[in-house]
Amino acid sequence: MKRFTILCVLLLLAAGLGNTQERKKDALAQLAIRAGKVLDVRTGKYLADQVIWVEGDRIKAIGSAADVQKQIPAGAKTIDLSSATVLPGLIDCHTHLTMNPKTLGPSRLRISYPRAALMGAHNARVTLEAGFTTVRNVGASGYADIALREAIKDGDVVGPRMLASGPPLSITGGHGDENYLAPQFNYSDDGVADGVPAVMEKVRQNIKYGADVIKFMATGGVLSEGDNPAVAQYSLEEMKAIVDTAHSLGRKVAAHAHGAPGIKLAVIAGVDSIEHGSYIDDEAIRLMKEHGTYLVPTVFLEDWLVGNLEVLNLTPSMKEKAKTVLPIAKQNLSHAFQSGVKVAFGTDSAVYPHGLNAGEFATMVKMGLPPLAAIQAATVNAADLIGWSDRVGTLEPSKFADIVAVNGDPLADPHVMEHVRFVMKGGEVVKNE
Ligand SMILES: [Zn+2]
DSSP states (O other), X not given: OHHHHHHHXXXXXXXXXXXXXXXXXXXXXXXEEEEEEEEETTTTEEEEEEEEEEETTEEEEEEEHHHHGGGSOTTOEEEEEEEEEEEEOEEEEEEOTTOOGGXXXXXXXXXXXXXXXXXXXXXXXHHHHTTEEEEEEOOOGGGHHHHHHHHHHTTSSOOOEEEEOOSOBBOTTSTTSOOSSOGGGOOXXXXXXXXXXXXXXHHHHHHHTTOSEEEEESBOOSSSSSOOTTSBOSXXXXXXXXXXHHHHTTOEEEEEEOSHHHHHHHHHHTOSEEEEOTTOOHHHHHHHHHHTOXXXXXXXXXXXXXXXXXXXXXXXXXXHHHHHHHHHHHHHHHHHHHHTOOBOOOOOBTSSOTTOTTHHHHHHHHTTOOHHHHHHHTTHHHXXXXXXXXXXXXXXXXXXXXXXXXXXXXXXXXXXXXXXEEEEETTEXXXXX
């Protein structure tokens, strides 16, 4: 018995030792990135002839080559980006990695949750390769998004850092319900909850099953059947209950909202971001500025949808809503951009093919957002919205070594962002052309 105990202790010690050695080895991986030009996303200034010292998965130091190069231990690997423009890894605050354009209409009834998660594995890779090293995924049935996030964390799947919401909360018959089925099928989507106690329980349930953020539908939607994007869904009391429950458990809240009444209720209830904001008006803008609420505008999707509306499996009413709402949304959001409301970058990827996320930059700029503000939306602002300013969004010591590079000047031509040549996530090279 005694001998057995000693043996166990020895085995445990050996296992522990193995672990620390492994960790030490990882932590000591040293890398020098020679950057021709680094865009300081806070100021919009280009810094020439920079070196980024990467240790393990973090940035150890960044500065002029003359200062930083001499601090880097001999034998460190070098990556040469001296002819490129280097930026922090990009952040998309509104993705649906477990969905695709082809599954937006009733055809999604044939998609199982495991199939959705596997679609997500493909979409996660193409999103990361497009330069998006962090995404906030706002809406997936069956917790397929949580499964995907865990698979990425465990290294089973290549993809961005993910914050995931699980199923979005929705009223019965709302944008987040399943409205294609006749009554005899008696089915509601898994985020459906009505009334204060039910929405509180649903928020707690989502957090129990792994949600990093809470998403709810404050108005009807465009690509859904039988609901009206202009009207509010949920009462102010229900919205407050969602927000207070989420915030008390340390989770931020994203509200899908098109119509102005729903936007205003959600802002008053205390949400952290308004997603889409199609019918945003001056009063909504004023309220958002007063409350410090972020706008996540998702405007590029219209550019893509216009040309593809007929090839998707959408119902006539969905197509009609898209044609009506999306052009008006661009006018209203353009006005909101001029008004100085805080903007964070989001695309609603899944409404257009994943990997085209960076198309959002040029569309926002065309609508009047200055190019630097568009890049800030996808870096510092997005990091602030998701609560990760301590780890992503800028190239600074102790942050994750999430780094992208492009050719050319994204402040002069936002289309440059659509051709990311180099992607590093947490010190690992994902793409290097
Ligand atoms: Zn969405």
